[in-house]
Amino acid sequence: MSLYKLKKYLIKDVIKQTNDNTMIRIQTNLNPIPGQFVQVSIPGIGEAPISSASYNKKELDLNFRVVGSVTEALNKFKKGDKVYLRGPYGNGYPMEKFKGQNLILVGGGCGVAPLRGIIEYIDKHREDYKHVELFFGFRTPSDVLFKNEVLEWSKRYNLNLSVDKAPEENLFHCPVGFVTQILERVNISNENSSVLMCGPPIMIDKSIEIIKQKGFTDEQIWVSLERHMKCCTGKCGHCMINGKYVCSDGPVFRYDEVKSIDE
Amino acid sequence: MGRVLKKEDYNKFLQHLKDEGELIAPVTTKMVRFETVKNIRDIDLNSGNPFFPIKKYFLPNKEALLKIRSGETKSVDKVEKKKLIFGARLCDINGIAILDELFLNHEYADEAYKKRRDSIIIIGINCHTPPSKYCFCESMDLKKEGYDLLLHKREHNYFIDVLTDNGAKLVRHLPEAEVDIPLPKTKKHLDRKDLKPFFADNFWEKDSEQCVSCQRCTILCPTCFCFDLQDEINPRTKNGDRVRTIDSCHSKDFTQVAGGHVFRDTRLKRYRHRVLHKTQFFQDKFKRSMCTGCGRCIEYCHSKIDFVKTINEDFQ
Numbered sequence: 001m002s003l004y005k006l007k008k009y010l011i012k013d014v015i016k017q018t019n020d021n022t023m024i025r026i027q028t029n030l031n032p033i034p035g036q037f038v039q040v041s042i043p044g045i046g047e048a049p050i051s052s053a054s055y056n057k058k059e060l061d062l063n064f065r066v067v068g069s070v071t072e073a074l075n076k077f078k079k080g081d082k083v084y085l086r087g088p089y090g091n092g093y094p095m096e097k098f099k100g101q102n103l104i105l106v107g108g109g110c111g112v113a114p115l116r117g118i119i120e121y122i123d124k125h126r127e128d129y130k131h132v133e134l135f136f137g138f139r140t141p142s143d144v145l146f147k148n149e150v151l152e153w154s155k156r157y158n159l160n161l162s163v164d165k166a167p168e169e170n171l172f173h174c175p176v177g178f179v180t181q182i183l184e185r186v187n188i189s190n191e192n193s194s195v196l197m198c199g200p201p202i203m204i205d206k207s208i209e210i211i212k213q214k215g216f217t218d219e220q221i222w223v224s225l226e227r228h229m230k231c232c233t234g235k236c237g238h239c240m241i242n243g244k245y246v247c248s249d250g251p252v253f254r255y256d257e258v259k260s261i262d263e
Numbered sequence: 264m265g266r267v268l269k270k271e272d273y274n275k276f277l278q279h280l281k282d283e284g285e286l287i288a289p290v291t292t293k294m295v296r297f298e299t300v301k302n303i304r305d306i307d308l309n310s311g312n313p314f315f316p317i318k319k320y321f322l323p324n325k326e327a328l329l330k331i332r333s334g335e336t337k338s339v340d341k342v343e344k345k346k347l348i349f350g351a352r353l354c355d356i357n358g359i360a361i362l363d364e365l366f367l368n369h370e371y372a373d374e375a376y377k378k379r380r381d382s383i384i385i386i387g388i389n390c391h392t393p394p395s396k397y398c399f400c401e402s403m404d405l406k407k408e409g410y411d412l413l414l415h416k417r418e419h420n421y422f423i424d425v426l427t428d429n430g431a432k433l434v435r436h437l438p439e440a441e442v443d444i445p446l447p448k449t450k451k452h453l454d455r456k457d458l459k460p461f462f463a464d465n466f467w468e469k470d471s472e473q474c475v476s477c478q479r480c481t482i483l484c485p486t487c488f489c490f491d492l493q494d495e496i497n498p499r500t501k502n503g504d505r506v507r508t509i510d511s512c513h514s515k516d517f518t519q520v521a522g523g524h525v526f527r528d529t530r531l532k533r534y535r536h537r538v539l540h541k542t543q544f545f546q547d548k549f550k551r552s553m554c555t556g557c558g559r560c561i562e563y564c565h566s567k568i569d570f571v572k573t574i575n576e577d578f579q
Contacts, residue, residue, distance in 0.1 A: 003373050004328050006336055043331040044496045068521030228520045230492050233371035237489030243544030263532045
């Protein structure tokens with residue numbers, strides 16, 4: 001049997017999120033921990049690593065932005081089709097470690113998808129965590145992912161939703177500005193807290209700067225890194241940064257492990 | 264306990280190896296390289312280390328991992344023929360031990376690699392004098408491992424170190440002896456040091472400015488294993504294979520992600536990454552150097568870049 005052998009799963013639903021984002025719901029008991037990813041495989045086209053956007057024993061949600069040949073092909077899949085997967089791979093957010101803590105989630109664009117998995121995890125283990133504060137930023141109101149769930153989240157958790165600009169009607173009546181600007185304004189305590197981030201590098205860098213000004217240490221910050229993962233098993237070398245394989249040593253790292261690594 | 268082979272029985276021994284299966288050994292055509300031996304007279308151990316390391320027999324340039332038929336995948340049930348590789352030196356053999364570390368002993372063992380590994384018997388030869396002035400294996404803590412048999416030439420006979428059962432079967436007709444095989448000595452040395460403090464050093468620029476990204480160093484390296492996975496499809500039938508191809512961290516698109524962003528976007532970053540992977544990163548993780556000191560990447564470099572010299576002289 002090959003290491004790269006694939007298994008086929010049924011697509012239970014396809015939920016168009018935005019112009020360029022789609023979420024597929026797959027029937028599977030793989031149940032990755034939040035932050036882990038699977039390799040989606042379309043024979044004849046190739047493979048693409050996609051993070052889990054859910055925490056569920058029976059279903060796996062994968063949200064993807066159409067950006068390459070695999071996601072372009074995946075975007076054509078319909079409910080009832082079957083898709084090949086392998087995984088899950090990598091280290092997710094160590095949710096066990098955060099028990100008894102306040103959690104601050106900072107996400108931007110597509111990066112909100114893995115954080116949705118964390119929310120579903122917290123929902124199922126609510127008594128294990130204290131205050132939960134969400135900072136989610138999107139480009140425009142129409143780019144907001146999981147539109148139907150955002151309202152629900154805001155009922156259960158302290159949601160700070162923002163859009164970079166609002167050229168059309170701001171359906172969410174949320175502040176217009178970068179998520180980092182909101183983060184800067186909000187009063188959050190570093191006491192018994194961890195910050196879990198996922199998003200574009202510029203958002204992560206700026207958020208870390210702000211969070212550290214608020215008194216957080218490197219050890220309280222967890223980031224998910226993006227790289228070109230091919231084998232996903234710590235071999236092929238594509239995702240290696242300074243000796244660390246993002247696929248198997250990460251993709252979620254505690255910030256002090258990766259803050260000084262350079263290409 | 265090892266074995267002893269009399270000098271006059273050497274050719275008989277080679278013929279015996281050839282009778283066992285496909286025999287591969289250094290053969291000189293335009294240059295010396297490992298080839299399937301047609302006649303044992305063609306074996307040439309005196310023209311230096313072969314151009315390509317034995318890596319190609321363990322991690323081929325291209326291999327199918329899955330078959331793709333009408334959008335579905337099927338496993339590749341390839342039968343690996345028994346091969347005997349004769350005449351590999353300790354640098355190349357240690358290279359295979361390093362590949363074993365990653366492809367066999369690791370959390371995710373690679374079945375395709377294992378199948379091939381199990382089908383190959385390695386009969387190494389020990390170097391008396393280094394085959395090239397660029398050799399620096401003495402600095403690289405080579406171990407006597409990875410082979411089935413290792414031959415050490417002496418004045419009137421050969422000492423044979425026996426490491427495996429497969430090796431033992433090939434020499435059971437030879438007399439036993441206590442053998443002590445010394446590791447090779449080289450003129451060139453690498454000053455092994457922690458390179459982390461030199462990450463931002465200007466000397467990387469001096470070397471990388473000469474680099475033309477021809478990837479010869481990664482192709483000729485006995486341990487460069489980076490690979491790509493690609494689907495090769497006949498556009499008419501839509502059938503084909505998912506293949507593993509040897510890749511190189513020197514190529515610009517090696518770290519490109521969907522959308523076009525390239526993480527190691529300069530030649531300096533790519534050059535430095537390779538040298539550090541060889542000398543530092545692998546060492547940190549697996550507690551052994553990934554470089555075996557064969558010297559090919561220096562000897563055959565298009566621009567004669569000598570990373571050993573830079574590390575020794577400039578990184579102070």
